[in-house]
Amino acid sequence: MKPIFDARGSGITTAQVSTRADLAAALPEADVLVVSGLWQNDLLAHAPKLKYIQSVSSGTNQYDKAAFAARGIRLASGQGVNKNAVSEHAIGLMLSLTRRLALARDNQSARIWRPEQTDPMAREDELPGKVMVIVGTGGIGDRIARIAKALDMRVIGLRRDPAKGKGAADEIRSFHDLKAVLPEADVVVLSCPLTEETANLIDAGAIALMKPAAQFINVARGGCVDEAALIAALTEGRIAGAGLDVTATEPLPADSPLWSLPNVVLTPHAAGETRNYELNVLSILERNLDRLWAGDEALVNRIV
Structure with a gap:
């Protein structure tokens, strides 16, 4: 997903991780996180700057929504992308x-x-x-x-x-x-x-x-x-x-x-995995980033 996003020239500095340890190490500098399976709620302790999580998945059971609300962290789901x-x-x-x-x-x-x-x-x-x-x-x-x-x-x-x-x-x-x-x-x-x-x-x-x-x-x-x-x-x-x-x-x-x-x-929980999946998630992410920068509360697929 990172190469696709970077190619669009947003000017936003990005990093991509594939392990929970690398995610914990990268979180202190993160304002925005795009994640699903790697997320565990104890990672909040490593994320002092985090303001917005875009879930890659439609389901959001893995996120502590009350803790997000208390911290002022916005959460949007990937509903509809698959x-x-x-x-x-x-x-x-x-x-x-x-x-x-x-x-x-x-x-x-x-x-x-x-x-x-x-x-x-x-x-x-x-x-x-x-x-x-x-x-x-x-x-x-x-x-x-x-x-x-x-x-x-x-x-x-x-x-x-x-x-x-x-x-x-x-x-x-x-x-x-x-x-x-x-x-x-x-x-x-x-x-x-x-x-x-x-x-x-x-x-x-x-x-x-x-x-x-x-x-x-x-x-x-x-x-x-x-x-x-x-x-x-x-x-x-x-x-x-x-x-x-x-x-x-x-x-x-x-x-x-x-x-x-x-x-x-x-099949191995692969129903939603297609060649277009990342593009569909990025579409929601980009729309929500535009709204956040504009101070708009009405995020696409807003959960918190």
């Missing part, structure tokens, strides 16, 4: 399961030419007419809904405040209606933030309400799911499959059953 990427990734995970692309890749690596499947239930599936339930219909969830609609699916969206509108979904409900709609779902997609309300939202009880042929897609956070209950359901065939970009512990431990389950497609 809307296209994550929504497309969710659809890709769904298609990988529906069209059995991961199995095809495994067969290719093993040089196996699969014979014609005489059992229709062993074949790939089609999406038109199927029901997708999306938990979290913000920017990402709404775009997932639009793509699913283009695939002739019916979409039920769940959001904390249904009064904000249904967007591209056919129907909008409250998070509290999750268990009422799960029996209808052919595909369940999580694209919600991790909050007290959504922690372990998909638990054993919720999974028990899903169809045996249902797919589960998670591009939200691993903490939104009771992972042990999900693994049990996948192992026992109580749901058909899962496409997971996030897990409860990351990196995923080597002994996790998720690595070897044939009905699971895993």
Whole structure:
């Protein structure tokens, strides 16, 4: 990100670090910090001049917002920068399961030419007419809904405040209606933030309400799911499959059953990583820097 920013000729002196130790060493001179995974709140003790943090990520759970407010440090999130990427990734995970692309890749690596499947239930599936339930219909969830609609699916969206509108979904409900709609779902997609309300939202009880042929897609956070209950359901065939970009512990431990389950497609929390990601973050950063220099309180994606 530093070479891209420097090439724009802002005149601002920059430094780039890749370890927590280097970040702690650089912080005493920093007025502005662009960060996500390296941040830990004890770093505040090393940052006497810090006035603004631009989070690279959409999530901001890692930041002590009360401490920031007390210190007069502004915080803005990266919300929206990965809307296209994550929504497309969710659809890709769904298609990988529906069209059995991961199995095809495994067969290719093993040089196996699969014979014609005489059992229709062993074949790939089609999406038109199927029901997708999306938990979290913000920017990402709404775009997932639009793509699913283009695939002739019916979409039920769940959001904390249904009064904000249904967007591209056919129907909008409250998070509290999750268990009422799960029996209808052919595909369940999580694209919600991790909050007290959504922690372990998909638990054993919720999974028990899903169809045996249902797919589960998670591009939200691993903490939104009771992972042990999900693994049990996948192992026992109580749901058909899962496409997971996030897990409860990351990196995923080597002994996790998720690595070897044939009905699971895993990606390493990479849904938002594209060639345009840094450019999208810099767009927010530059707009917010202009506003800060002008004394404007209304930052883009302001958190604190």
